[in-house]
Amino acid sequence: MAWQWFHRLGSPRWFYQKTSGWLPWLAAASVLLLLVGTVWGLGFAPQDAKQGNSYRIIYIHVPAAFLALAGYYIMAFSGAIGLIWKMKLSYAVMRAAAPIGAVLTFIALFTGSLWGKPTWGTYWVWDARITSMLILLFLYVGVIALSRAFAREQVADKACALLALVGTVNIPIIYKSVDWWFTLHQPATIKLTESSSIDPSMFYPLLVMIIGFYCFYAWTLLVHTRNLILQREWRTQWAQQVLRGEPLGDAG
Amino acid sequence: MASVDSIAVRDPAEPCHRAGPGFMALLRVELLLALRRRADIANPLLFFVTVLALLPLGVGPEPELLARMAPGMIWVMALLATLLSQESLFRSDFEDGSLEQLTLSPQPLYFAVLAKVTVHWLVTGLPLALLSPLLAMMLNLPAAGYPSLLLSLLLGTACLSLIGAVGAALTVSLRRAGLLLALIVMPLYVPVLIFGTGAVQAALDGYAYSVQLAVLAALLAAAAALAPLAAAGAIRISLDS
Numbered sequence: 001m002a003w004q005w006f007h008r009l010g011s012p013r014w015f016y017q018k019t020s021g022w023l024p025w026l027a028a029a030s031v032l033l034l035l036v037g038t039v040w041g042l043g044f045a046p047q048d049a050k051q052g053n054s055y056r057i058i059y060i061h062v063p064a065a066f067l068a069l070a071g072y073y074i075m076a077f078s079g080a081i082g083l084i085w086k087m088k089l090s091y092a093v094m095r096a097a098a099p100i101g102a103v104l105t106f107i108a109l110f111t112g113s114l115w116g117k118p119t120w121g122t123y124w125v126w127d128a129r130i131t132s133m134l135i136l137l138f139l140y141v142g143v144i145a146l147s148r149a150f151a152r153e154q155v156a157d158k159a160c161a162l163l164a165l166v167g168t169v170n171i172p173i174i175y176k177s178v179d180w181w182f183t184l185h186q187p188a189t190i191k192l193t194e195s196s197s198i199d200p201s202m203f204y205p206l207l208v209m210i211i212g213f214y215c216f217y218a219w220t221l222l223v224h225t226r227n228l229i230l231q232r233e234w235r236t237q238w239a240q241q242v243l244r245g246e247p248l249g250d251a252g
Numbered sequence: 253m254a255s256v257d258s259i260a261v262r263d264p265a266e267p268c269h270r271a272g273p274g275f276m277a278l279l280r281v282e283l284l285l286a287l288r289r290r291a292d293i294a295n296p297l298l299f300f301v302t303v304l305a306l307l308p309l310g311v312g313p314e315p316e317l318l319a320r321m322a323p324g325m326i327w328v329m330a331l332l333a334t335l336l337s338q339e340s341l342f343r344s345d346f347e348d349g350s351l352e353q354l355t356l357s358p359q360p361l362y363f364a365v366l367a368k369v370t371v372h373w374l375v376t377g378l379p380l381a382l383l384s385p386l387l388a389m390m391l392n393l394p395a396a397g398y399p400s401l402l403l404s405l406l407l408g409t410a411c412l413s414l415i416g417a418v419g420a421a422l423t424v425s426l427r428r429a430g431l432l433l434a435l436i437v438m439p440l441y442v443p444v445l446i447f448g449t450g451a452v453q454a455a456l457d458g459y460a461y462s463v464q465l466a467v468l469a470a471l472l473a474a475a476a477a478l479a480p481l482a483a484a485g486a487i488r489i490s491l492d493s
Contacts, residue, residue: 167439
């Protein structure tokens with residue numbers, strides 16, 4: 001009995017029906033949290049002693065960077081589930097996670113470079129974290145490019161899952177080696193170490209933003225996955241019913 | 253194709269499940285095939301030399317500048333030459349159906365991939381590494397960097413061949429895979445590039461470079477264990493299409 005939900009996940013229809021109820025909650029939670037976090041972070045959190053107001057971009061930058069990396073693991077993990085249990089649903093999640101993760105990585109890089117201009121005086125530095133983030137973006141782009149290259153979706157799913165898994169094995173190695181490379185070449189003029197202790201008055205809005213970003217990620221992932229499922233299952237009776245706007249019976 | 257015939261030379265009633273003889277037979281056949289296509293061996297090397305000859309034309313002939321860029325440029329060009337030659341790793345076998353035969357053979361596909369990658373390294377990575385001191389000399393690299401460059405390239409190109417094989421296997425069923433292969437494999441090459449150039453830089457600065465070589469050897473060991481597995485899985489996926 002305990003595993004019944006897991007077997008049910010194999011049915012796209014069951015998933016589609018179950019998750020339709022979650023969408024408004026996730027949407028409300030993410031809009032509310034992001035709104036509160038943004039207003040709190042940009043309007044009410046105190047100024048930074050050294051960076052002034054420019055530090056406020058962390059309220060976008062840090063949550064995006066968190067989810068960029070977590071998103072890769074979510075993508076690879078669902079790809080692995082697809083390869084192991086041959087589950088159609090998890091391939092859809094994997095395919096949906098790739099573009100979202102790539103956009104989040106891009107947002108993290110973009111906000112980071114905007115932040116870099118007032119702080120370090122330049123938009124781009126070959127810093128360890130920035131470089132790793134750039135390589136992560138390339139890994140995402142590779143998966144997306146591979147998924148677009150195949151004519152048959154099933155083959156594309158499996159190929160992308162394998163590539164994402166290979167990337168997962170490599171990410172820790174890449175991050176460590178880029179760290180090592182950076183300590184070797186570290187330019188003396190730029191100091192990137194952030195203050196490790198952040199004042200609670202600045203941290204709480206950040207926490208709200210991080211949770212808000214997670215909700216937003218879950219929401220977009222779900223919407224995107226549901227669309228992909230409909231796209232793939234459009235020939236089936238239940239998908240036709242959904243597309244015509246008719247109510248679905250119980251999937252059981 | 254010959255590779256299949258030579259594996260099949262055994263009593264059909266008693267299929268050979270041991271990996272060793274199959275691996276050696278495939279290695280011999282692949283090497284023979286590679287040596288008969290001399291132009292295919294020469295192309296990556298010519299690419300390597302030609303692009304590196306363009307470098308002074310681009311940045312100017314100042315010896316100090318060239319010496320500073322030499323380790324990185326030689327490494328990046330070795331990486332590109334390996335990558336470009338890798339597209340054809342499984343291509344002809346895929347097109348004439350012998351790749352499918354290999355997956356049906358009682359030998360694990362792991363060893364078939366390992367044999368093909370080994371041959372690929374023998375005809376690309378090894379000559380590239382052996383050629384590198386000559387180019388290092390032309391780019392004015394101090395002599396202290398030669399042994400580290402040679403050793404790091406020997407270990408590193410083997411890593412690159414193994415990692416690239418996964419990408420080659422994933423894209424073998426696609427008609428125009430060249431740029432896509434580069435796109436998906438390049439990010440995975442990063443650690444090898446960092447430690448390869450790191451070894452040369454350490455040697456130039458007068459430090460021991462055994463650490464970097466040890467890391468490259470560790471990467472090679474991990475890649476030899478895992479990459480053929482992933483490539484074998486990718487071949488099975490590609491054959492599905």
